[in-house]
Amino acid sequence: MSKLKQKEDFLSGTLGVTLMSVLLGFVLGGVILLVAGFNPLEAYWVILKGIFSRPKYVSYVIIYSTPLIITGLSVAFALRTGLFNIGAEGQYIMGAVAAAAAGYYLKLPMVLHVLTAVGLAVLVAAVWGGLAGYFKARFGVNEVISTIMLNWTALYISNFMVTIDSFGRQGTGKTYAIMSSAQIDILGQWKRTPEGIAFLREHPMLWDILKSPVNLGFIFALLLAVLVWYILSKTTLGYELRAVGHNPQAAEAGGINVKRSMVVSMLIAGGLAGAAGAFQVLGVSHRIATLAIMEGYGFDGIAVSLIGNNSGFGCVFAGLLFGALKYGGSKIQDVMGAPTEVINIMIGIIIFFTAMPKLIRMILAYKKKRKST
């Protein structure tokens, strides 16, 4: 195959479409900035600096991306079975609540405490997702509605938990912090001790990194991505779920239990989103707080999954991209007065173009024609 044909195939394949969409997002975002009176190159430079110029920044990007990657995995997993998990947001919240409660109320040795907290979070969130799956399988209730309802219910349950006397600090709108044995920070305690501070003064790069809430969450995210990939492509369960996602009637005729698959898929998807909430609590916030509106990790996860083409590894890269844009983008407001929401617009544009592979192919075909004339 000639190099040119290879390049054409790549560009019109899904990876190519994604990259083109990202490119178009940056270009059009730049145009919007220009129209608003800002220098897009300056803005992009600020973003780049805001991501890469200090070890702390890189660390923050990784930390920001962690919950996004995992909620992305949750949405991607459900999509493979043909289910649209808008409920990742509510499942995330339930996971966070469970982890915060388990982290605070239980007294266990470190590793066990973390595993229990995560385990409980995954369990609760799995049920939260599985409910929607069950309603769909048994009663035919559209999963879009049921998960939206469950999202709001989760939000208010979380707020209620914050008001419980033993859990929530009166007047602060937050709960007490989880026990240190439940925290998954890396060197979180140590960096505050006198020895720690002394050591860090000698090692400024490490000190910079540790200024951010470095935790094990990212490692878990990567592990979960591998797990998702493995389940979907290597196991009989994955085979069943994919068959149901593509053609539930053929799957049924072949003997696969379609209803069971829907429930199992939502259980796993829910569990994943719950894990995202758990790691965020155990590694970063160490507590939950009253929420006026939903934080959006679940909804952003939808974007991550779509940009990442609903695959395990795609979610990792898309999650990092998303996290980088959101974190770096927050800087342009302070530095140049340009609204950070240009990032939202850019992300919207990227998703918009990933939805239209036909358009990208048309653009490529047009460019090809131009070249040959």
Add this chain to the structure above:
Amino acid sequence: MGCRAAAPDIGCQSLMAVEEKRVSAIDFSDKVVEMVDIVKKFGEFTANDRISLTVHRGEVHALLGENGAGKTTLMNCLYGLYRPTRGTIRINGAELAITDPNIAIRHGIGMVHQHFMLVAPFTVTENIVLGQEPVKLGGIVDLAEAHKRVVELSERYGLAVDPQARVEDISVGSQQRVEILKALYRGAQILILDEPTAVLTPSEIEELVAIIRNLTAEGKSIIIITHKLHEIKAVADYCTIIRRGTFVDRVKVDSVSEAELAAKMVGREVSFSVPKTRAQPGSRALSIENLVVRDNRSIPVVNGLNLELFHGEILGIAGVDGNGQTELVEALTGLRAVDSGRIFAADSEITGAAPKQIINQHHICSIHEDRRKRGLVLEFDVAENLVLETYHRRPFSRAGVLDQREIYQFAERCINDFDIRPQNPGLPAYTLSGGNQQKVIIAREVSNDPRILVASQPTRGLDVGAIEYVHRALVEQRDRGKAVLLISFELDEILNVSDRIAVIFEGRIVGVIDGAEADENQIGLLMAGGSR
């Protein structure tokens, strides 16, 4: 020449009666349709390669070709759904660029599609007037006026319909009449009928023939797209034959035999019968007692059905679409709940069992009537489709983990044994042709070594070569001692392949006849509800 070879679908007597009544209403001075050297390409693929067609006023013109020859494509060009890549179309002598169905409709062309273009929840009247609705002030649809017009048309052309019925509730024959009324409502002078008799009983076919005679007597011209030779002999004046997108010949139907037509269509001599030895029936494989099954609208479409199937035989179920065949197969395969009655495989009861049990424990495998819907996961590759029923067993998986190597090796064996093309197990199933897709399904079901094989419309949409292949495969299974249940809407397929024939009508078996003694006249009568 026996009746069977000449016209398997219509009783011999009625055929001769129609022939006698045929008086030519053709006006040879008036060419209503001229398609000259039509070329239609889809990208690199040429569907029509310089095809020409001429129809005169009052003529019934058949367009004959195998599945996939390009007949519907050509007519879609005439109707404005496609635009020809090259070539000219003249209507009533004037050259016309038909870029849109609206233009075709305005020039008196109407099309009755093979897959009906009806809006299911709308009424008959709404479907007929859609797009040219009579309106009152402000764009309000005048349903009373529409109703009046529909009744008028229906009476004038003898097309009986219930104007207030919802289209999804009426019979298939009625739906076809609605489609014809749709065209007539728009003042069609030229009617294109795409495979019109595929869904009709023998008596409904006679009705349609009479309707066509009425229409030509009124000066209308008809183009029938078909691959059925007896239809052509029954009703057409002239016939244009196309093969693989190219024009083969234009003949006067009266002066050719069916065998000659078939040879032109396929390009070689065609034998109608399937070579097979006598059956050696064995023990009873399947027993159905008083089965009642409801369809999606809770109507008991299987209504007290009794049937027995034996090893080493092919039992064909003859009947027109809509008499409960689909639901019977779904009940047998566990895809639909049974209302009452019982089903036994050998001596175990399988009523209400899940598909997984039926396949794995009771060894009943099926080729479903809709291969795209029930048969294959089109996005999966060939190998993944081949293990759709067995992926959970050794050697294809162990402890929940798939063994890709075993799966692909098995796929390669199947591709060899069953001549599946292209020979790449990693290709997605949607890239395969209909015939090869069917081979994948057959390979899968047969490799599962079933005791009972249920084949439902197994040759639908396939060309002659693939049809021969499928029939041979069924006979081979029978010779290996399997019990084969064949359900088909094509009576000649049933007659050619089956050892015994059961006729289904309104959800019951109304007659069981030995294959060798079968008389299609009698069967046709049973299919339409008459008694022996």
Add this chain to the structure above:
Amino acid sequence: MEALLKDIAFIIGTTLMYSTPLIYAAIGGVITERSGIINIGLEGMMYFGAFVGAAVAYFTGDPWLGFFCAGLAGALLGLLHAVATVSFSAEQIVSGIAINFLGVGLALFISRLVFDGATQTLTVPNKIPLPLDFLFGEGRLFASSGFMDLVFNRFATVYLAFALVFVVWFLLYKTRLGMRLRAVGEHPEAADSLGISVFRIRYGAVIASGFLAGLGGAAMSIAVVSRFNNTLISGHGFIALAAMIFGKWKPQGALLACLIFGGAKGLEIFMGAKGVPIPSSLLATLPYILTIIILVGWVGRSQPPASIGRIFDKGEQ
């Protein structure tokens, strides 16, 4: 007795107020989905409409102009969605998600530029008027704060919403346009074969839904409250979507569903005001749990228009 009547009136009034924005968006959803296009982007359209409505109302002092411009803003996003899904056969759910990001992003972006870096507008000088206000008060037909006042003295947007439901119902079921739209949604190939332009009908439906969703957003920002802020529209678009599904894709059904949601909200506020000893956060779950129960128990399998989500491709011509 009078107290009870007043309580009921209060609940009804609050219900009407909270249902109205939902009604606009839900009706918009009905129109587009009846033509066969899924519109998940109602949230983004409402959000953008809410901002534009408030901004225009602030700068011009004319709430009706603001209301109209909100509709145009939503229609603009609707146009984008239409281009993607109808012309380029995009995945409809994905395009809808993109619209949500774009709507929020555009609203806040422009807000920061125009309102000095703030993610909220300043208070509008004139809200949507109360057209029946002249009937209530000292020496007029009805007493102030009486039953009639609480129930019927509502913003004009409320009456408009109810009128809209009737108009859309009439359009869909009585007129030629509505019949064709429904045909396109059930069987676009059939409509196409009869010369009906699936393309034009779907474009029109999607843009109309954007317009209505934008109006819904403004019904929040310049009627219920008097400014836009970044948490004003938080999930309303999704609730409207749920209402549409709940209402089985019929305008009357969607109206009922919106009223139920609004009613639950009204009940929640009422109980909070009365000091009912249930924690407010648990009270807030009421409408959502209620919906699930109703769906599971009664509504169950609701069938959308047959062609929904399916890509209609005229094929190469």
